[in-house]
Amino acid sequence: MSPWQTHSSRTAYENPWIRVREDTVTRPDGGEGIYGVVEVRHPAVFVVPVTEDDEVVLVELFRYTTGRTSLxxxxxxSDGQEPLLAARRELQEETGLVADTWQRLGGMDALNGVCHAPEHIFLARGLRPAAAAAGTTAAQDEEGITAVRTVPWPEVMGLVSDGTITDGETLAALLHAGIALGRIG
Structure with a gap:
């Protein structure tokens, strides 16, 4: 049983991607209050693409929310698709690659103190250019992807430790991949 009691709930804002709700609650300490929750409409997918040469394919893009470039x-x-289909789509749209081998690594919850945002993580191997891949795609342009980088696994860990990679979900996906590949743990 939850130590929280929800008395009422109202939608404060919604669009096709998220809903923000405000719940009137009694907290575990007995105090009354409002708890805001962001609900993501469809689960997200995260792909760790690893080449035959043990390199990780990363995308560089400008994130409006933080005001800076992110690797x-x-x-x-997932846009309502089954997670593996969505992962395949995202890999192709963002990198121009397809993969022969897919492994589901697990799941995670983004910002679970304020969000209900389930996520799925996949490892993609056997990478090759998609048949239709030529230069940047409309999806890359739409999302503001400025570069697709292939980085050796040890250098990726360096980018984590020096603070170049700061996206929490990327960090968690890389941790899952490192464990699955026997590089961590």
Missing amino acids: EVPSGG
């Missing part, structure tokens, strides 16, 4: 694994919303 991340390919990712995106």
Whole structure:
């Protein structure tokens, strides 16, 4: 049983991607209050693409929310698709690659103190250019992807430790991949 009691709930804002609700609650300490929750409409997918040469394919894009460029694994919303299909789509849209081998690594919850945002993580191997891949795609342009970078695994860990990679979900996806590949743990 939850130590929280929800008395009422109202939608404060919604669009096709998220809903923000305000719940009137009694907290575990007995105090009354309002708890705001962001609900993501569809789970997200995160892909850690690893080449035959043990390199990780990352995308560089400008994040409006933080006001700076971010280096991340390919990712995106499932848009109602089954997670593996969405992961395949995101890999191709963001990198121009397809993969022969897919492994589901697990799940995670983004910002679970304020969000209900389930996520799925996949490892993609056997990478090759998609048949239709030529230069940047409309999806890359739409999302503001400025570069697709292939980085050796040890250098990726250096980018984590020096603070170049700061996206929490990318960090978690890389941790899952490192464990699955026997590089961590």
